[in-house]
Amino acid sequence: MSVAIDIDRLMARIFDLAKIGALPGGGCKRLALSPEDAESRALVTGWFEARGLEIHRDVIGNTWAIRADRNGGTTAPVLMGSHIDTVGTGGLYDGVLGVLGAFEVIESIDDAGIETERPLAVAFFTNEEGARFQPDMMGSGVAMGELGLDEMLASVGIDGPSVAEALAAIGAAGDEPVGALKPSCYLELHIEQGPVLEAEGLEIGVVTGVQGISWSEFTVSGATAHAGTTPMKMRRDAGVVAAAIALEARAIAASFGPPQVATVGRMRFSPDLVNVVPETAVLTVDLRNTDETELKAAEKWLFSKAETLAKVEGCTVTRRTLARFEPVVFDPDLVEEVAQGAAQLGMTARRMPSGAGHDAQMFAPHCPSAMIFVPSKDGISHNTTEFTAPDEIARGVALLAQVALTRAGHAQSEGRVQ
């Protein structure tokens, strides 16, 4: 069966929420646990309450709202969620779609008078973005025991206060302990944040997992020298080594093939003068793969080659790990249900990994979890121009409803469903 969702109601809510922390040129800034986050939490929680959902809030501010099952039970819900915090120059859809889309699913099901065997729930998690407090996916990580509560509460933000202090400042902490949230499964609707669906003209991404991430910072040390007076053979040019490492990262991606990706996003030379051979060069390499063995092989190749390239130039290289996450594989059965749901609803879809991190990966080790992607115009995200069209959103929400209903188990009610 399918349930009719109200796209106008959903879009109105997305635009209402976007007024909080709205930036002059469009987009939003609602850093985690900021006054804007407080305001958005109140607005969304108010909507949950108005629908008569049972509100829960844990000690790190994760908030979930449950629609009871046909027997009034609220345990082990089919949980749908995401986040409502944004980066400093965020868009309207990243995270918000997963929360308000889930709420729309619950409202539509409610409006249709459909009763379910399992409760349905919608949640937003604290500090998914990591733009103010490190690490990202903090709230969901704490809720699922993947991150330590005390350590996270002590994390100090870019503007001074700790998570604990920021929670207190806006009154976002609840009474429920970590671990109070025990879903039977987890579903997250999200914009793709990449260009693949749009480029291939597809409506739905059936997300199979989250790429593993390896971030390294290389510091190459050579010798400063005069660009005119130093013969090439006497140079120890840190910049040349850095450039060669950057091209090696690209070669690794080409050699391994998809889904391996490699990105050199930062590069700095010192002393950074036109006529001075760089003494030091710092660059970052971001490697991602859905397969941990492949990712390790890519790392090994890169690290080894960086050493060789430095040695050939008479330079040295040191490396530090900025971030390292193993790939996450979503529940095959639930992923299959998403794929079948899309087919049943006549939507064009492809299976794909997520290249970015999401709250869903914190749930994956603990309950069947999966994600649904809808297209991002030009692949743009974490940007005020982030855009997904209402009809694209409507399809994603309809599919979310379809899968959630299947998982929750539904009965006909008032003769309005199949």
Place this chain on the structure above:
Amino acid sequence: MSVAIDIDRLMARIFDLAKIGALPGGGCKRLALSPEDAESRALVTGWFEARGLEIHRDVIGNTWAIRADRNGGTTAPVLMGSHIDTVGTGGLYDGVLGVLGAFEVIESIDDAGIETERPLAVAFFTNEEGARFQPDMMGSGVAMGELGLDEMLASVGIDGPSVAEALAAIGAAGDEPVGALKPSCYLELHIEQGPVLEAEGLEIGVVTGVQGISWSEFTVSGATAHAGTTPMKMRRDAGVVAAAIALEARAIAASFGPPQVATVGRMRFSPDLVNVVPETAVLTVDLRNTDETELKAAEKWLFSKAETLAKVEGCTVTRRTLARFEPVVFDPDLVEEVAQGAAQLGMTARRMPSGAGHDAQMFAPHCPSAMIFVPSKDGISHNTTEFTAPDEIARGVALLAQVALTRAGHAQSEGRVQ
């Protein structure tokens, strides 16, 4: 014949001058036309006056002091000189050696009672370094008509005032017009500012000319994209193109062979984030060669390859010229005299181009000009740790005296010379 120079007197003067603008950790800061420059001009001019030399100063502050010929004439002198301004973190020898070394030559000749057929002169030129006002080699360039006076006087410094204003502020301008300085030949003693002489264990560099210089800034424009969600084949990575251009510059130097050198001293990515494909990359390429045809060929190769590399990645590249000087070839006869002088004095020497610019290149089109290099420890210059040992300096000054005397034509006097 050779004349005995007084290395202790010279070193004492070098150290006295180094007290002006002395930096806490060693080295000097005497930016052109600064109060420190004014103080150093007064000190050095005072020494010239104390020796009884005839002082001249032109409208841009170039200062020269003439020891008359045997008939009391002061026209068409054998001119020796360099500069006494420094970069922001300069050393004790760059420029200073060419001025105080030349003065030591004149004093030694004077002390020996040697009379010459032509006058001898020592000069310091305004703003050789270009650290405060662009371009460098300004004073000598104006003196020889290579740079326009009005344009140079209007050049605005990094701290606000123009050259004209700065000249007035420290009272450095003289009454003599541009072009008043008409030497019969020009000799400049300078530290190598490179590692070649030290590496090869040689005492003297017989400078054959100054490398041509081509400075380009490339701006590569691609598309910003998420490092995780954007497949490699969909990327337009400005950073990858920049890295490839940097390695191409290195390949050009390798392919052309010495004296071609190529340096990428600056490299910047934007937005410069670990997980974002660079939208823009800016890099500089410094190409130098002693042969203009070769230098043009290197430029053509680099510019063409940069276009190709950008195109392959779906990026665009623009280029602007930051600086361009044709190679300078010093007078073969005078260069030969320097080489023969070194041999006569039993000094080990090699012919070599200058990789850096010097006042001598402004004289080269107008009168026979040449330079003498002495070793720079570790090739370091434009740095407070710049160092050349007194015995190395003594050899350079003795050779300068030898060549200057040959050019000036000398007669025995008081029986002390051969």
